[in-house]
Amino acid sequence: MTTSNSRKPSLWIALGAFALVGFGAFMFPAFIIRPFRYQSPRALFWAMTLRQGAPIICLLCAIVCFLLIAMLWRSSNKWRKVLLSLAAFAVTFSAVMSRLNYFEWMFHPVDSARFDAESSSKLAADEMILAVRYGADARAYPIREMAYHHILNDVVGGVPIAVTY
Structure with missing residues (x-):
């Protein structure tokens, strides 16, 4: 050509x-x-x-x-x-x-969530969280992390959950 x-x-x-x-x-x-x-x-x-x-x-x-x-x-x-x-x-x-x-x-999913005790947490006092309690088990998920990942699969009190907002 x-x-x-x-x-x-x-x-x-x-x-x-x-x-x-x-x-x-x-x-x-x-x-x-x-x-x-x-x-x-x-x-x-x-x-x-x-x-x-x-x-x-x-x-x-x-x-x-x-x-x-x-x-x-x-x-x-x-x-x-x-x-x-x-x-x-x-x-x-x-x-x-x-x-x-x-x-x-x-917006990749979290492969494996890591949880700290409240006393050793490095979150700021005014950091917003999502909280889930089932039976004697409780978890707190920082909104800043959830805003990035959007969804997290976890187990609370032996029950599988999908945390989102």
């Missing part, structure tokens, strides 16, 4: 635009939905909407980018081939990551 010199700038612009859209479709939801950061209702709405459409958007952008890269590759010098390779990596990375639930990596 050869292209005339007059079409090359438009091909580079198209490549940049499709690579940016493909990468943005993955990154925008990942950037907006982060732990311990305020998300406005509008931004969260758009992030969740884009998150659902990101797999197809990223795939289509990757296909177009690879076609454009194929058209530009032969006539490109070494540094432009580096740029083409970076664009290929970015859209491939985005197409793969948009299909994974990377929020499970950010």
Whole structure:
């Protein structure tokens, strides 16, 4: 595939635009939905909407980018081939990551909870907690930790529970 010199700038612009859209479709939801950061209702709405459409958007952008890269590759010098390779990596990375639930990596569950006696606890006196008592057994779960993990499986008084808020 050869292209005339007059079409090359438009091909580079198209490549940049499709690579940016493909990468943005993955990154925008990942950037907006982060732990311990305020998300406005509008931004969260758009992030969740884009998150659902990101797999197809990223795939289509990757296909177009690879076609454009194929058209530009032969006539490109070494540094432009580096740029083409970076664009290929970015859209491939985005197409793969948009299909994974990377929020499970950010909000990973607690593998094994560790509990301290009240006397040895390092929690601040004003730290908010969730408390569970069943029979003679009791547990306290710091809200700050629960805000990050969202759910914790535990056993209180011999009964399995799922602590959440």
